[in-house]
Amino acid sequence: MKSSELVQGTLDMLILKTLALEPLHGYGIALRIEQISKGVFRVNPGSLFPAFRRLERAGWIKPEWRPTENNRRAKFYQLTNLGRKQLKAETEAWERQLTAITRIMRAPAIGNL
Amino acid sequence: MFDLRSIVAGVRALFRKRQVEREMDEELRGYLEAAAKEKIRSGMSQEEALRSVRVDMGSMDAVKEEIRSVGWESTLETIWRDLRFGFRVLRRSPGFTAVAALTLALGVGGTAVVFSMLDAVLLRPLPYPHSERLFRLFPLEGKRKRGVEQASYADFRDWQWQSRTFESLAAYQGSSMNLTGTAEPERLEGSTITPGFFATLGVGPVLGREFRSDDTESVAIVSYALWQRRFGGDAGIIGKPIDLEGREYTVVGVLPPQVRFRSMPWAAPVSEIFVPVVPVPARNWHSVRVVGRLAAGVSKEQALAEMNGIAARLAQAYPDSERAQGVTFEPLAQYVVSGADQTVWLLLGAVAFVLLIACANVANLLLSQGAAREREMAIRTAVGASRGRILRQLLTESLLLAGSGGAIGAALAYWAIPLVVRIAPPFSSLFSRLEDAHLRLNWTVLVFSALLSVLSSVLFGVLPAWKATRPAQSSLAASRVGRTRGGLIALEVALSLVLLVGAGLMMKSLVRLLDIDVGFRTEHLLTMDVAANSSTPEKQAAFFDHVLQRLAATPAVISAAAVTDLPLTRYFKRDGFQIPGPHPVQGTANYNTVSPDYFRAMGIPLLNGRGLQISDSAKSPLVGVINRSMASKYWPNENPVGKTIEAIDVVAVPAPEGFRMQIKPRLLEIVGIVADARQYALEEPPDPELFIPYDQWPAQEMRLVLRVAAEPSSLIPRVEKEIWRVDPDQPVTDIKTMDEWVAREAAGRRFILLLIGAFASIAAALAAVGIYGVASYGMRQRTHEIGVRMALGARGQQVVWLILRQNLTWLVIGMVAGLASAIALTRLLASYLYSVRPTDPATFALIMLVELAIAGLASFIPARRATKVDPMVALRYE
Numbered sequence: 001m002k003s004s005e006l007v008q009g010t011l012d013m014l015i016l017k018t019l020a021l022e023p024l025h026g027y028g029i030a031l032r033i034e035q036i037s038k039g040v041f042r043v044n045p046g047s048l049f050p051a052f053r054r055l056e057r058a059g060w061i062k063p064e065w066r067p068t069e070n071n072r073r074a075k076f077y078q079l080t081n082l083g084r085k086q087l088k089a090e091t092e093a094w095e096r097q098l099t100a101i102t103r104i105m106r107a108p109a110i111g112n113l
Numbered sequence: 114m115f116d117l118r119s120i121v122a123g124v125r126a127l128f129r130k131r132q133v134e135r136e137m138d139e140e141l142r143g144y145l146e147a148a149a150k151e152k153i154r155s156g157m158s159q160e161e162a163l164r165s166v167r168v169d170m171g172s173m174d175a176v177k178e179e180i181r182s183v184g185w186e187s188t189l190e191t192i193w194r195d196l197r198f199g200f201r202v203l204r205r206s207p208g209f210t211a212v213a214a215l216t217l218a219l220g221v222g223g224t225a226v227v228f229s230m231l232d233a234v235l236l237r238p239l240p241y242p243h244s245e246r247l248f249r250l251f252p253l254e255g256k257r258k259r260g261v262e263q264a265s266y267a268d269f270r271d272w273q274w275q276s277r278t279f280e281s282l283a284a285y286q287g288s289s290m291n292l293t294g295t296a297e298p299e300r301l302e303g304s305t306i307t308p309g310f311f312a313t314l315g316v317g318p319v320l321g322r323e324f325r326s327d328d329t330e331s332v333a334i335v336s337y338a339l340w341q342r343r344f345g346g347d348a349g350i351i352g353k354p355i356d357l358e359g360r361e362y363t364v365v366g367v368l369p370p371q372v373r374f375r376s377m378p379w380a381a382p383v384s385e386i387f388v389p390v391v392p393v394p395a396r397n398w399h400s401v402r403v404v405g406r407l408a409a410g411v412s413k414e415q416a417l418a419e420m421n422g423i424a425a426r427l428a429q430a431y432p433d434s435e436r437a438q439g440v441t442f443e444p445l446a447q448y449v450v451s452g453a454d455q456t457v458w459l460l461l462g463a464v465a466f467v468l469l470i471a472c473a474n475v476a477n478l479l480l481s482q483g484a485a486r487e488r489e490m491a492i493r494t495a496v497g498a499s500r501g502r503i504l505r506q507l508l509t510e511s512l513l514l515a516g517s518g519g520a521i522g523a524a525l526a527y528w529a530i531p532l533v534v535r536i537a538p539p540f541s542s543l544f545s546r547l548e549d550a551h552l553r554l555n556w557t558v559l560v561f562s563a564l565l566s567v568l569s570s571v572l573f574g575v576l577p578a579w580k581a582t583r584p585a586q587s588s589l590a591a592s593r594v595g596r597t598r599g600g601l602i603a604l605e606v607a608l609s610l611v612l613l614v615g616a617g618l619m620m621k622s623l624v625r626l627l628d629i630d631v632g633f634r635t636e637h638l639l640t641m642d643v644a645a646n647s648s649t650p651e652k653q654a655a656f657f658d659h660v661l662q663r664l665a666a667t668p669a670v671i672s673a674a675a676v677t678d679l680p681l682t683r684y685f686k687r688d689g690f691q692i693p694g695p696h697p698v699q700g701t702a703n704y705n706t707v708s709p710d711y712f713r714a715m716g717i718p719l720l721n722g723r724g725l726q727i728s729d730s731a732k733s734p735l736v737g738v739i740n741r742s743m744a745s746k747y748w749p750n751e752n753p754v755g756k757t758i759e760a761i762d763v764v765a766v767p768a769p770e771g772f773r774m775q776i777k778p779r780l781l782e783i784v785g786i787v788a789d790a791r792q793y794a795l796e797e798p799p800d801p802e803l804f805i806p807y808d809q810w811p812a813q814e815m816r817l818v819l820r821v822a823a824e825p826s827s828l829i830p831r832v833e834k835e836i837w838r839v840d841p842d843q844p845v846t847d848i849k850t851m852d853e854w855v856a857r858e859a860a861g862r863r864f865i866l867l868l869i870g871a872f873a874s875i876a877a878a879l880a881a882v883g884i885y886g887v888a889s890y891g892m893r894q895r896t897h898e899i900g901v902r903m904a905l906g907a908r909g910q911q912v913v914w915l916i917l918r919q920n921l922t923w924l925v926i927g928m929v930a931g932l933a934s935a936i937a938l939t940r941l942l943a944s945y946l947y948s949v950r951p952t953d954p955a956t957f958a959l960i961m962l963v964e965l966a967i968a969g970l971a972s973f974i975p976a977r978r979a980t981k982v983d984p985m986v987a988l989r990y991e
Contacts (some may be wrong), residue, residue, distance in 0.1 A: 027144045053180050057119045072141045072143065075140045
């Protein structure tokens with residue numbers, strides 16, 4: 001399976017979406033994105049962690065140190081109310097764009113005008 | 114992005130940096146472990162898994178840097194790091210840092226001083242509300258319709274009644290008054306004003322009221338300062354009597370402290386006492402200055418049209434007596450600055466040159482630094498610093514340099530500004546504005562200096578920084594740097610040459626001015642102003658007789674005399690006279706009332722006939738003595754002694770509304786001729802002058818002139834005591850030696866010379882440092898080559914020439930450019946020069962030599978050092 005680059009600007013949305021189910025730590029989020037996309041998207045820590053900090057600064061996610069299964073502690077991120085609203089807004093915007101793009105891509109070829 | 118959350122998080126990251134970093138480490142480590150575990154689970158060995166994870170992640174530090182750079186605080190940290198590094202770099206070469214910072218300090222400090230003057234003279238608004246609507250009005254007179262200072266009272270009243278475009282008009286006139294009765298008698302600077310004067314300006318009294326049209330003549334308003342000084346801030350002063358000029362006045366108002374009104378902004382001190390204008394209805398008697406407040410929404414052009422219509426109607430209605438043929442205005446704000454703005458702009462231009470030279474110098478210093486730091490830059494580029502990053506670092510260094518230079522400069526300005534106020538020429542609008550502004554280092558000036566420092570750091574920092582990021586590997590690039598440095602030197606030479614020429618021209622003017630033969634002996638002369646309290650002419654003459662007798666008998670006083678118009682005091686009364694005969698000749702002359710001993714006291718030689726005598730009294734026939742200019746102008750081919758002329762006497766006659774001025778012709782016989790002496794001002798050649806005895810033409814206010822055999826100022830207490838023996842209530846003011854009057858005449862030019870001279874000296878010194886720096890840098894660069902040449906037998910002279918030649922082209926270019934600029938720019942100095950042309954060849958030649966000597970010496974010293982190079986050492990160099 002070939003991994004591919006994320007569409008520009010969608011990483012934030014994917015992180016928010018992943019966290020909508022439950023709080024996760026950094027690797028958990030990366031793994032979840034990879035699994036759900038069936039390995040199409042592989043997120044590099046070099047973009048993942050700056051994104052966490054960005055979202056944290058925006059107040060959309062909240063960090064919390066929690067013990068992990070093997071008794072270490074890890075930083076778990078959790079969606080805030082503000083983040084939930086943001087996710088909703090971004091999802092809607094994304095769907096609108098997707099529909100529009102799909103419509104364009106499926107339009108019959110009308111030759112060169 | 115700058116919401117509260119981000120700010121709080123950023124501040125936290127800054128102040129709890131260690132914790133934030135630790136958490137970041139832990140989080141990333143946790144990620145690595147979790148990722149490795151996942152890989153192990155899918156069948157990799159532990160070692161393989163760790164390696165794979167590391168490869169996926171890339172450089173751990175790079176990731177951390179990415180994370181850090183999300184917050185705004187990281188920018189702050191980078192700047193801080195740059196600053197710390199820059200500080201270390203500057204400390205590493207203290208010599209360079211000191212020279213650069215001091216150079217900038219001189220440039221910024223000097224500019225701040227001149228800017229503070231500009232601020233006081235031009236930027237401070239008048240202390241009156243909506244002062245942009247205040248105008249001074251001048252009647253237009255004569256064939257050329259020249260605007261004159263004063264209008265007739267009658268014109269003023271007509272303007273006031275008829276004008277609709279002016280919300281209000283008021284008139285005033287300067288007038289000094291003796292305040293007596295309470296403590297020591299004092300002569301006060303004051304003004305006479307019409308009712309509604311202060312309302313026109315837009316200020317109300319802090320106590321009492323201003324004059325009303327139904328007031329008597331005997332009411333007075335005092336300034337805040339006088340109220341504090343003479344009356345101890347007495348709140349019950351309103352309604353109390355004070356003695357002015359021997360008459361009783363009632364105080365009706367006290368002005369607020371911010372009102373610093375001067376009847377003549379270029380000459381008069383602040384008025385402390387105000388009394389009503391005494392109306393003179395004669396249309397041809399110009400006695401008041403008019404100020405007006407335009408009605409809101411009226412343009413200057415509309416008002417001008419209306420006022421000129423009024424003036425035209427008046428000229429038609431009174432064809433015999435109306436002198437005004439129109440009206441012109443000047444904004445009051447401009448009127449009070451009159452001329453000072455020109456001086457300030459001139460000085461600002463001069464100091465801008467100094468600043469530019471300072472910037473060029475520091476740029477040059479940074480270029481040599483840049484060359485020394487080439488290796489450092491190469492290494493930093495090699496380890497991955499981007500060009501922008503290096504540029505930022507170098508600009509930070511410049512900014513740091515500018516900051517320290519600016520701070521020292523501000524300190525310099527703090528010290529120099531009071532100094533400038535002290536040497537500012539008194540009796541100039543410049544001085545008035547500086548005094549009224551209480552000039553000192555203020556926030557405006559500090560902010561200006563800070564901006565200036567930043568601006569100059571960009572000016573001198575960008576060029577070297579840009580060069581530094583382009584390593585000069587090829588000889589082509591090296592020669593480019595050489596050209597830049599040469600160009601900077603040429604610029605410095607050119608700018609300093611212009612300033613030196615300016616200073617030279619001013620110096621020559623001042624020398625010429627002080628070289629003028631004034632026509633009398635200025636040393637050992639004590640002068641003072643005495644305005645008699647007595648009101649009748651007979652009593653005034655008797656008072657001065659008495660005073661002069663006492664003073665003449667005082668030890669160390671050789672002779673004592675009185676005169677109405679003392680030379681060089683910038684006050685002279687001119688009037689017409691007539692030579693009677695079948696074809697009467699009209700002439701004009703300065704009328705000067707003197708006591709008989711005047712010529713002896715001043716040392717003005719008698720050329721023909723006799724001088725004035727005590728026997729020329731009120732009862733004897735009228736006589737006069739004329740100066741040589743009057744004799745040669747009106748009697749070119751005959752001896753005027755014994756001739757009779759008809760002189761004009763103007764007497765104030767009481768009239769229904771105030772006074773009427775009556776012109777009374779009086780015949781007098783010319784009995785003698787004296788040599789010419791300067792009159793109005795030092796630089797103005799003598800006009801015809803008529804000396805008349807004070808017993809026959811009594812005056813209320815005279816200046817006493819004492820020729821003394823001691824240091825003049827040591828006699829002041831004794832002289833005052835003698836005058837107070839005659840009248841204990843007599844103020845004695847303006848006590849000055851004649852040499853002080855001469856110095857005051859030269860004060861304006863001396864001020865400009867001192868400042869431009871200071872700027873020129875700094876400029877020349879900076880240029881010398883710059884040339885020296887470039888020459889020694891060139892020498893260091895070529896040490897190896899010099900060693901080879903000397904080993905091969907080159908003589909010292911040849912080596913010196915080698916180094917000199919490098920700079921020579923640029924010096925010549927600078928000299929030529931400087932010469933051309935000086936020729937173009939010294940025109941701006943023309944109005945400050947006396948009997949020197951702005952392109953005076955002698956001055957230009959001398960200054961060129963001086964500049965050449967400075968530049969030559971600055972290049973010669975390093976070149977000389979080159980010959981001391983030991984060839985063996987030089988060859989081992991590198």
